Amino acid sequence: MSSPMSIKDRLAEVRQRITRAAERASRDPAEITLVAVTKSAGPEQIRELLHLGVTDLGESRVQPLAQRAAQINEYHARRLASGDQTIVPRVRWHMIGHLQRNKLKQATSAMHILHSLDTLRLADELEAHLEKTQAKSNTPVKLPVLVQVNAAEEPQKYGVAVGAVSHLAEQIATMKHVVVAGLMCMAPHGADEKTARFVFGRVREIFDEMKFRKVAGPSFKHLSMGMSDDFEFAISEGSTMIRVGSAITGATESTEEDEE
Numbered sequence: 001m002s003s004p005m006s007i008k009d010r011l012a013e014v015r016q017r018i019t020r021a022a023e024r025a026s027r028d029p030a031e032i033t034l035v036a037v038t039k040s041a042g043p044e045q046i047r048e049l050l051h052l053g054v055t056d057l058g059e060s061r062v063q064p065l066a067q068r069a070a071q072i073n074e075y076h077a078r079r080l081a082s083g084d085q086t087i088v089p090r091v092r093w094h095m096i097g098h099l100q101r102n103k104l105k106q107a108t109s110a111m112h113i114l115h116s117l118d119t120l121r122l123a124d125e126l127e128a129h130l131e132k133t134q135a136k137s138n139t140p141v142k143l144p145v146l147v148q149v150n151a152a153e154e155p156q157k158y159g160v161a162v163g164a165v166s167h168l169a170e171q172i173a174t175m176k177h178v179v180v181a182g183l184m185c186m187a188p189h190g191a192d193e194k195t196a197r198f199v200f201g202r203v204r205e206i207f208d209e210m211k212f213r214k215v216a217g218p219s220f221k222h223l224s225m226g227m228s229d230d231f232e233f234a235i236s237e238g239s240t241m242i243r244v245g246s247a248i249t250g251a252t253e254s255t256e257e258d259e260e
């Protein structure tokens, strides 16, 4: 069951929570990008978000990402062409879930940024695929990726071990098409405030240290941390991108990390 509140009200509430959390941390709320996670939203809800100023949409599985991006982008282009002033000028798709190498081509044609880069092998295959894409299109092709950190050191979870993050980023930084744009992490499911803050704080330290040592280039600037239940903690620990699903859509399904 979804709650009786409208998506408009829920979005307004989330934005208010972001503003308050930013103020408490003496941060500018404009530094924090809201990625609306649409995996349990209907197409009408997604279209409505585009009329409420939401520019960044996230999906955790490749199939729905590709389908939705195709549908929604078509709608978006149509509204823009008809001179609709109420729709956002652009839409960016974020692939936030685990990406299997055999779905990489499908994902690459739909996503603008990948939050879950977790192996050198995946980066190598993305690079090779983007090289081919560029050869065909004759225009520069770049894909921003965030290295997913398994900061809670949960054995069954995706992500790179804390001690290996910097080295992986250095290797990716030598690539032409795959661009290391920051780090991503998730607090353990159901984590209490102390645990969530510990995990976010740890990833923030790694992020700052990597920026200080200039491990990657100037594009290394995003810290994707925080979901419906913990984004205030993430904002106070320095998050620049939050991935919020159920608090916006009203869905109550489990938000466990998806597997492709």
Ligand SMILES: *Cc1c(COP(=O)(O)O)cnc(C)c1O
Pocket (backbone or CB within 6 Å): 037, 039, 060, 096, 097, 186, 227, 228, 229, 243, 244, 245, 246, 247, 255, 256, 257, 258
């Ligand atoms: C589903 C999902 C989210 C959003 O979760 P909510 O609790 O619904 O806000 C964020 N990040 C990832 C990786 C997800 O799979």
